[in-house]
Amino acid sequence: MASSDTQTGLDGVIAAAKAHTEKGQAPGRGLPPVHLWNPPHCGEIDIVIKRDGLWFHEGTPIGREALVRLFSTVLRKDPDGYHLVTPVEKMKITVEDAPFIAVRVDRVGETLKFLTNVGDEVEAGPDNAIRVEMDPKTGEPRPYLHVRRGLEALIARPVFYELVELAQERVTPEGPQLGVASNGAWYPVGPVGAHCL
Template sequence: MPSDTAPTGLQGVADAAKAAGSGGLPPVHLWHPAHCGDIDIRIRKDGVWFHEGSPIGREALVRLFSTILRRDPDGFHLVTPVEKMKIVVEDAPFIAVRVDRDGEALRFLTNVGDAVEAGPDNAIRVEIDAETGEPRPYLHVRRGLEALIARPVFYELVELAAERDTADGPRLGVASNGAWFPIGPAGAHLA
């Protein structure tokens, strides 16, 4: 538990994250602090982080918080060795804002600075909205956390896509690091 003199709330989480993350990504999956609560942080669908209704304007602070984000069965939490604070995430916590083809790999960059290679451990998946038919593409980033693939980046994936015959019929998809990911329903590209 934090001491009576330790900062609480946003500043306390920021201080703990700085201390914990000095050598790469902190091992949040190993931390199970006794103190749990809520903090008024919300990540909007467009990837903007808010605290108490106002956007968090310091990019470095958002990047810092992104390193201590964890998804548990009951939702998303900022986790430090001494605190676990629940936050609200409207869709995916990150946005994939860039993709580059490098040999057999697709390399993505997120809005919080994560560099992720798609492949067996970092799958691309596309949900189709039942009402509008619009795709919602995602990339696994780390430990159950995903990035929504921004629309311009998804268009780049479509340009890189190739058709494959599947059990459901011909589908467009992309390959990366030995894995193939369909990016739309069977036959959608033929319509």
């Protein structure tokens, strides 16, 4: 049987992610150090992360939650797009919007703590900003949370409702804004008086 250093393709991604997750390379989730790996580009793999956060392989949903979480640990955003990365190869995948979804938020003291659909626990703050874009097609807000190294989570609609409920008014150069504070940073979520959703 090949080692994780010599396996390639999808099996190689699975083997590398398992090997490095089990070693506990990073606190919390044992994230592999994908930012330190510089493997050759090996083409594309037919994996699509849909706008709703569901992962598909060759047109079929990946039903195993543990496998999706495993793949998420070796996901990296490079200037040319999103890739699954191992020490020996990187394969481009398609991400329709953000790779993750923020499915929960809790106010703990002065901190907003989020949980993503793949198990990441993220504290909003200077290193993990919240930003809100307006969807050019619908005119509705598209709120995002930075998770790690350029990877973002779309904040799910019910979670964004919670943020709006927590928001307080501030005067900004753009006029009065509703926003939320976390770890000493303040993030606007919409203009005062606007029905954000």
